Amino acid sequence: MHIHEYQAKTLFSYKHIQIPKGILIDSTAKASSACKALGGDVWVVKAQVHAGGRGKGGGVVLCRSVEEVERACGQLLGSQLITPQTDAKGLPVGQLLIESGQNIKRELYLGLLIDRQTQKITVLASTEGGMDIEKVASETPDKIIKFGIDPLGSLSVQNCTFLAEKLELNAELTKQFNNTLLGLYEIFTQKDVNLIEINPLIVTHQNQLLALDGKIDFDDNALYRHEDIAKLRDISQENEKERLASEYQLNYISLDGTIGCMVNGAGLAMATMDLIEHFGGSPANFLDVGGGTTADRVAKAFELIQTEANVKGILVNIFGGIVRCDLIAQGILQAIETVGLTLPIVVRLEGTNAPEGLDLLSKSKFNIHVESDLTKAAIKIVELTK
Numbered sequence: 001m002h003i004h005e006y007q008a009k010t011l012f013s014y015k016h017i018q019i020p021k022g023i024l025i026d027s028t029a030k031a032s033s034a035c036k037a038l039g040g041d042v043w044v045v046k047a048q049v050h051a052g053g054r055g056k057g058g059g060v061v062l063c064r065s066v067e068e069v070e071r072a073c074g075q076l077l078g079s080q081l082i083t084p085q086t087d088a089k090g091l092p093v094g095q096l097l098i099e100s101g102q103n104i105k106r107e108l109y110l111g112l113l114i115d116r117q118t119q120k121i122t123v124l125a126s127t128e129g130g131m132d133i134e135k136v137a138s139e140t141p142d143k144i145i146k147f148g149i150d151p152l153g154s155l156s157v158q159n160c161t162f163l164a165e166k167l168e169l170n171a172e173l174t175k176q177f178n179n180t181l182l183g184l185y186e187i188f189t190q191k192d193v194n195l196i197e198i199n200p201l202i203v204t205h206q207n208q209l210l211a212l213d214g215k216i217d218f219d220d221n222a223l224y225r226h227e228d229i230a231k232l233r234d235i236s237q238e239n240e241k242e243r244l245a246s247e248y249q250l251n252y253i254s255l256d257g258t259i260g261c262m263v264n265g266a267g268l269a270m271a272t273m274d275l276i277e278h279f280g281g282s283p284a285n286f287l288d289v290g291g292g293t294t295a296d297r298v299a300k301a302f303e304l305i306q307t308e309a310n311v312k313g314i315l316v317n318i319f320g321g322i323v324r325c326d327l328i329a330q331g332i333l334q335a336i337e338t339v340g341l342t343l344p345i346v347v348r349l350e351g352t353n354a355p356e357g358l359d360l361l362s363k364s365k366f367n368i369h370v371e372s373d374l375t376k377a378a379i380k381i382v383e384l385t386k
């Protein structure tokens, strides 16, 4: 689960990590009093969306007057912000963080993640922070310092000082850096975090280290034990279809292709997508309907797939291990009726009572192509959607 920058910064401040002064607003009418409360004469208006690259997408605006702040708020609030990290539709902007503008001497990068290769929580740090960190990582990877933390020990002050030295920080900044990194590490380990990042971590002309941005991604599987974090969820930032799917315990991910997929089992779903690609088609979604599939969930699944504008046909691939294929077939027929499905459908059933299931489908009044062989089913749906 992602959270917003302002929420990440609140968590930072609990650990005494320094952040710029800021006020969250949800209407332009509140902009001028926010500026007044912050003081100064330079402000930054920051769109709160669950994606990075906002600077490049016009979602971070440096303003030198209250009027400029109001203009930026008017343009951003209620809009869809498109950044290099969103899809073409972008993400809705419902809240803005207004911050006191900072003068930046240096932009550093500091993050923590789990490195699966070394099986360690790993600190990533760089002197080349800012909006082009991805480019730095791919073109000059030696500029990214990696430090794996001993899983049986902890992150020590010595470890932090070692990294501060690599970042060419003086004694005063090193103190602030150690505090920042230890704070990040505490949040990481206490809250079951996948990734925590400050980019940029800035050095100001007043010799102060400030977290100018904040990003945290939490492990969904551990949210049940962090009520305070789970409360931070903002469903307006989530893909509507994926959210609906999760309500029905369907594992759903939207993709760009034309062939809708309905499969039971994540592994089988991936194999199905591979086969579609292999025969020249492209999947419109990943969908795992799970083990104990019911007619109701099959209907929901069809409904979801049908709302993808690009779908031209559907491939159903069910392996009846726990479920009986004839029950699935009944569910499919019922669902087609309820949803009013008109797209071409290829159904591949295998496993318990597969012949009975296929028989039910092929005798129905609907235009369903049945197959017991997955390869043939994949070839057929590609052909039907070409």
Ligand code: GDP
Binding pocket: 044, 046, 051, 052, 053, 054, 055, 056, 060, 062, 099, 100, 101, 102, 103, 104, 130, 131, 199, 200, 212, 213, 214
């Ligand atoms: P991101 O693009 O989504 O990662 O958003 P950031 O919060 O990192 O902001 C993007 C860029 O805006 C930063 O890398 C800074 O260069 C710039 N920026 C943000 N806040 C300030 C500020 O207070 N003063 C100045 N001069 N630049 C800022």
Ligand code: MN
Binding pocket: 052, 053, 130, 199, 200, 213
């Ligand atoms: Mn950033």
